[in-house]
Amino acid sequence: MQELSLHKLRHSDIDLFEENFQSRAGASEYQWFGFWDTNKLRTRLEQDQFIGSHDGALAVRLGERTIGKVDWFTVNSWGRPNTSACWEIAIGLFAKYRGQGYGTVAQRLLVEYLFTHYPRHRLQATTAAENLAEQRVLEKLGFTREGVIRQSQWRGGAWHDQVIYSLLRHEFSDEM
Numbered sequence: 001m002q003e004l005s006l007h008k009l010r011h012s013d014i015d016l017f018e019e020n021f022q023s024r025a026g027a028s029e030y031q032w033f034g035f036w037d038t039n040k041l042r043t044r045l046e047q048d049q050f051i052g053s054h055d056g057a058l059a060v061r062l063g064e065r066t067i068g069k070v071d072w073f074t075v076n077s078w079g080r081p082n083t084s085a086c087w088e089i090a091i092g093l094f095a096k097y098r099g100q101g102y103g104t105v106a107q108r109l110l111v112e113y114l115f116t117h118y119p120r121h122r123l124q125a126t127t128a129a130e131n132l133a134e135q136r137v138l139e140k141l142g143f144t145r146e147g148v149i150r151q152s153q154w155r156g157g158a159w160h161d162q163v164i165y166s167l168l169r170h171e172f173s174d175e176m
Ligand SMILES: CC(C)(COP(=O)(O)OP(=O)(O)OC[C@H]1O[C@@H](n2cnc3c(N)ncnc32)[C@H](O)[C@@H]1OP(=O)(O)O)[C@@H](O)C(=O)NCCC(=O)NCCS
Pocket: 027, 028, 030, 031, 089, 090, 091, 092, 093, 094, 097, 098, 099, 100, 101, 102, 103, 104, 105, 126, 127, 128, 131, 132, 133, 134, 136, 137
């Protein structure tokens, strides 16, 4: 496998996201919520290069080629922000790069990055109950399935369940 790595986003990456994620097939049936304003991505890139204190995003590169992105954002659902904040992670690979192991490696790199550079103890991920590939990846990385968030997402004209997973700092091993 060519080497996969994470990098700060650049303008050409935003062009690729526009090209690849603005359709059901491109975003995937589990991540297609209709069109969205991609100008926001350009504005954000100018503001802080997507490296914020509450969230961020990086490009996933295979060699020199961008094949998708990973994101993280703060979740304050479990109590007061100063005592309970955790990171939620997300990923989108361009369609032709799915199913080849890259999603597993990219999320492993993101987990390692977040635990290395931030003191937070808990990472979580939510995904569509139908998204078996993402669930498999999370399980391969050592995430624990915590439960089902019932009918929590409107997508494709219907309400859908999501599943929630978490990984605690001491559970992460870079051999995963
Ligand atoms: C979800 C996603 C990140 C996974 O990355 P990927 O590179 O396609 O996945 P990988 O090839 O690393 O691994 C997929 C695993 O799921 C398994 N899998 C795939 N489809 C499956 C299915 N329908 N049922 C069960 N397992 C499945 C694969 O066999 C593999 O497991 P294995 O290594 O044990 O064989 C990628 O497909 C993607 O970007 N999809 C669109 C966006 C998305 O769904 N994002 C996640 C929600 S935030």
